[in-house]
Amino acid sequence: MARAVRSVVREFGPAAEVVRTERYEPAAPGPGQVAVRMLLAGVNPSDLVTISGAYASRTDLPFVPGYEGVGVVEATGTGVTGLRAGLRVLPLGSAGAWQQTKVTAARWCFPVDPALTDEEAATAYINPLTALLMVRRHTIATGARTVVINAAASAIGQILIRMLNKEGISPIALVRRRRSLDRLPGDGLTAAVCTEDRPAADAVREITRGRGPDVVLDAVGGTEGTELGRALADGGTLVHYGLLSGRPLSWELAQDRPDARIVLFRLRDWVHAAPPDRLTAALTEVFALVREGTAASPVASTHPLSHVREALERDAEPGRRGKVLIRLDS
Numbered sequence: 532m533a534r535a536v537r538s539v540v541r542e543f544g545p546a547a548e549v550v551r552t553e554r555y556e557p558a559a560p561g562p563g564q565v566a567v568r569m570l571l572a573g574v575n576p577s578d579l580v581t582i583s584g585a586y587a588s589r590t591d592l593p594f595v596p597g598y599e600g601v602g603v604v605e606a607t608g609t610g611v612t613g614l615r616a617g618l619r620v621l622p623l624g625s626a627g628a629w630q631q632t633k634v635t636a637a638r639w640c641f642p643v644d645p646a647l648t649d650e651e652a653a654t655a656y657i658n659p660l661t662a663l664l665m666v667r668r669h670t671i672a673t674g675a676r677t678v679v680i681n682a683a684a685s686a687i688g689q690i691l692i693r694m695l696n697k698e699g700i701s702p703i704a705l706v707r708r709r710r711s712l713d714r715l716p717g718d719g720l721t722a723a724v725c726t727e728d729r730p731a732a733d734a735v736r737e738i739t740r741g742r743g744p745d746v747v748l749d750a751v752g753g754t755e756g757t758e759l760g761r762a763l764a765d766g767g768t769l770v771h772y773g774l775l776s777g778r779p780l781s782w783e784l785a786q787d788r789p790d791a792r793i794v795l796f797r798l799r800d801w802v803h804a805a806p807p808d809r810l811t812a813a814l815t816e817v818f819a820l821v822r823e824g825t826a827a828s829p830v831a832s833t834h835p836l837s838h839v840r841e842a843l844e845r846d847a848e849p850g851r852r853g854k855v856l857i858r859l860d861s
Contacts, residue, residue: 533557537630538839538857541593543584547843550582550596552836557632560608565637567620569859571833572600572628574846576773581626587776592666597628601643601652606860611637619643621656621814622828623802629839630813631859641811644818650830654854658687659817659826661798665748666694669770669794672851673744678793679759680737682750682775683723686828686854691748692719693825703730706796707751710850720733732758743767753778760784762789827851835861 535557538550560566578596580586604618614620614637622628624639643652651658652660652824668676678695682688683704695702698720704723724734732755735744749756750773757780760769769791771780785793802810820826831853834842839857846855 534800534806535565535631536836537594537595538597538836539593543582543587543590543592545583546579546596547847550839550843552839554628558634560606560611560634562609563607563637563819564634565604565611565614565620565622565640566606567633567635567640568605569600569602569622569631569633570619570858571649572859573657574595574842574855574857575599575654576659577845578626579843580774585674595627595630595633597630597659597857598626598859599653600628600633601649601778602859603634604640605632607637607787613637614626614642614672619645619649620717621652623656623810629836629857629859630839631836637806641814644815644822647818648820650833650856651768651827651857654686654828654830655817655821655826656814657795657798658690658828659821660802660813661796662690662694662826663800663813663817663820664801665770665796666691666698667772667774669748669768670700670746671698672747674774676700677739677742677746677764677769678722679705679729679744679747680703681726681748681759682707682773684714685748685750687773689714689716689806690826690828692716694820697716697791703735705734705755707791708849714852726755730758731755732762734760735762739764746770749780751775752780754781757784760791760793761787763788766790766792768794769794770794770796772798831855833858 584597620640627633686704700722709725722738743762747769749771752774753776833856
């Protein structure tokens with residue numbers, strides 16, 4: 532195969548400092564594999580956390596980042612059925628989206644809804660599927676009515692708000708900066724709170740008149756996530772799915788609230804445990820939600836792979852509106 536370009540991490544650290552680009556020779560797909568010519572890939576917190584070294588014990592160096600992206604099947608190895616050259620797919624199950632050609636197992640390549648644009652397809656996996664699973668398993672299935680979302684102005688926060696609204700739930704939205712309040716919807720919320728003005732848990736207790744929320748969807752962790760866990764209603768659930776604070780929940784939370792459920796949600800765990808037909812069905816549902824706008828993410832900017840550091844710097848800008856994408860076909 533022709534030489535290609537990829538981003539690579541050879542040491543852990545801040546993404547904009549340690550991510551490099553280099554030329555490489557993509558391997559030919561072996562039995563059961565496909566070569567995917569990548570088109571677009573997203574920059575996600577899960578990428579940045581991995582690059583930082585937070586999961587160093589289970590991350591081998593060097594590695595190519597990127598858990599989310601869309602591409603086109605370029606070649607197939609022996610024994611591959613159901614995929615053909617030219618088919619647009621999401622190659623899931625592993626990192627490696629930040630390269631021009633990704634060689635991966637065919638069973639991890641899922642055809643994309645033809646109605647989706649490349650930009651929609653490139654953002655149709657991590658945030659939409661995470662949001663769908665959390666809403667379905669921890670709010671709808673439990674009959675929750677009072678739900679708190681922190682980092683609510685983020686791409687996934689806004690998807691969660693729209694998904695909950697479809698179920699008749701008006702969540703309490705928490706943001707960390709005052710300027711983020713104007714990025715929240717004008718309706719469909721019980722309340723919007725800036726945690727620069729008051730502690731999140733105090734605000735939630737007041738809004739719920741001391742009862743506490745049934746469910747907290749926590750993307751922050753650290754002190755905020757821990758205190759929101761302590762503020763849960765009797766028998767409530769905290770779903771911890773992000774680490775924007777850079778700090779874990781306190782180990783004391785489970786002792787302080789033995790009645791509560793503390794769920795550590797990792798999309799990767801669900802994806803790797805789900806049977807292929809169940810994952811296909813979930814993606815089909817997600818594609819429909821993206822098409823209708825419920826699970827869509829705006830795109831803030833798109834950068835060529837040769838300017839990957841520029842993309843990472845853009846992603847780190849406060850107040851950024853939308854996802855940052857890396858274009859791999861140029």
